[in-house]
Amino acid sequence: MNKLIIDAAGENIFFMLINNTDIYNITHTNSKTNYEKLVVLINDFLNSNKINIKDISTIYVNRGPGSFAGIRNSLSLVKAFHLAVKIDYYCFSFKDFKDIDEIKYENVPILCDKFKIKKNLVNPIYIS
Numbered sequence: 001m002n003k004l005i006i007d008a009a010g011e012n013i014f015f016m017l018i019n020n021t022d023i024y025n026i027t028h029t030n031s032k033t034n035y036e037k038l039v040v041l042i043n044d045f046l047n048s049n050k051i052n053i054k055d056i057s058t059i060y061v062n063r064g065p066g067s068f069a070g071i072r073n074s075l076s077l078v079k080a081f082h083l084a085v086k087i088d089y090y091c092f093s094f095k096d097f098k099d100i101d102e103i104k105y106e107n108v109p110i111l112c113d114k115f116k117i118k119k120n121l122v123n124p125i126y127i128s
Contacts, residue, residue: 001057004046005105008038008074009066015045016105023106024049035073042077056087060108063091064125071124082120091122 005016013034016025026045028034034041046053061078064071078089090112097103097111111117 002051002055003058003060003109004042004056005060005062005108006042006074006078007062007105008035008070009062009064010070013038013041013070014105015042017046017049017051018106018109019051025105030067030070032069035069038073038077053081053087054085056081056085058109059087059089060112061089061091063093063123065093065095065127066125068126071126075122075124079122088119090117090119091124092117093125095125 001020003018005014005018007014008030010030012030013028014025016023028041043053059078059081061074062071063075075091081087082089092108092112094103096115096117100111103111
């Protein structure tokens with residue numbers, strides 16, 4: 001069971017891949033060019049770790065608060081993966097995890113379960 005975490009809401013675009021035994025991650029500059037090729041960046045990241053998009057069981061995407069363009073592009077991409085490959089997704093915000101002092105990306109799947117984040121629900125939080 002492979003899980004992919006996508007966060008394009010902040011200063012960097014961040015991907016984390018969690019499989020049964022290993023965790024991989026990478027960051028990219030948060031720029032218009034990288035937003036336009038977000039699917040290419042994800043594909044390259046998965047290929048570098050010998051994973052196909054069809055091997056992903058769940059995607060967790062940060063819905064903000066943060067960059068409008070980053071949130072919009074990452075949510076659109078995740079919804080496309082859901083439609084094309086039937087990958088379930090969770091849209092989380094770090095604000096959802098109340099009373100947790102230090103949140104690590106690798107704990108996001110567990111925290112989504114703990115705080116009962118709804119599957120396949122999009123409710124973005126943009127910073128104006």
